[in-house]
Amino acid sequence: MSAHPQDLEPLTITTSSPFKLFNTATSMRRRVLVIVPRTMFGMLVAGGLAFGVFFAVKFTDQSAAPAYTTDQDASPSLTETFLIMILNTFRTLASISAKSTNTPSVVLFHTSSASSLSTALVLTSESPKCTLTISTAPISAPTIAGNSHMVVKKRTYTGDGDHGWPTKDEWLSIDELWSKNYDIMGKYCSEINGVPTMPTTDAEKAVIKDTIIKLDSEYHDLDIRFILAIMMQESEGCVRTIDTHSSDGIRNPGLMQSHNGNHACYNLEGACPNDIIVGMIMDGTCGTYDQPGGGDGLVQCLAKAKEMGAKEGSAQQYYIAARLYNSGTYSYTFGDALEGGLVDTSSYVSDIANRFRGCVG
Helix, strand or coil: CCCCHHHCCCCCCCCCCHHHHHHHHHHHHHHHHHHHHHHHHHHHHHHHHHHHHHHHHHHCCHHHCCCCCCCCCCCCCHHHHHHHHHHHHHHHHHHHHHHCCCCCCCEEECCCCCCCHHHCEEECCCCHHHCCCCCCCCCCCCCCCCCCCCCCCCCCCCCCCCCCCCCHHHCCCHHHHHHHHHCCCCCCHHHHHCCCCCCCCHHHHHHHHHHHHHHHHHCCCCCHHHHHHHHHHHHCCCCCCCCEECCCCCEECCCCCCCCCCCCCCCCCCCCCHHHHHHHHHHHHHCCCCCCCCCCCHHHHHHHHHHHCCCCCCHHHHHHHHHHHHHCHHHCCCCCCCCCCCCCCCCHHHHHHHHHHCCCC
């Protein structure tokens, strides 16, 4: 509470009272010692906030802008703008930290306009390979080499995935595979589901491809052709595909028919939201151990195939991983035939090999 002028005791200094002069000077010094540190602290706080705003504006990645906005196109208020800057600062600092460590990190998937702070989807994963920021902006059509529409005859492959199986040099490029599968992707959703179902739209396909391409740019040791082949094998790219259940009762939802994932659009008649499409692909690729009853994704299956004895980066590693993804961790022993044993679909891995070569359907 501040004092009124009439309540202040007047200060009188006379040369005839040296002790009063000394006490007055001491009191003034004490006031200076209190005021100056407080002023400096306030300046430091203000400077820190100003630096935070500058850092957010200067270094936040503008390429990860939201792909679509809500129906309300109102400009954000001053308070919202400031909060967005602070949040972007924390996001940028977190991403810098994540690049220097193998520990998992929280990822923000922006799915709405910047004026709506409540629509950012947060995904986490126990696998460090699941750190990814997705921008669902449309991407340009790929440049295709060769005749991408040439019909490839299907073959039957048997054995352990090594000799006699297609090598990675025989696999088509991601652009060629995408082009070959584009028209059929999500075209026969009604036949797959057994009920009338809206086909996958071009906009939804763009989100699928953008997610897969971003995974390639972030993790060069994960061959993204594997993601596309598994997705086409599991759902033919139908974003509204129904859930299925494995022989041991595990729920398999979404594009990748993941292990108890929680992203699916089977009950939606309209457009499948971008963040759900991203979530379906991330669940199948990175696994679902961050969810109740979760399990392996492609990343974990590849790691287990290597532990079994497959050479890292070899085609055999991917074929074994496909077997594990379809039938489970304990469905295969290294060296055995990939079509034998306790498997859910005996031709599954052979089908994947054919998809790598460009077979569709």
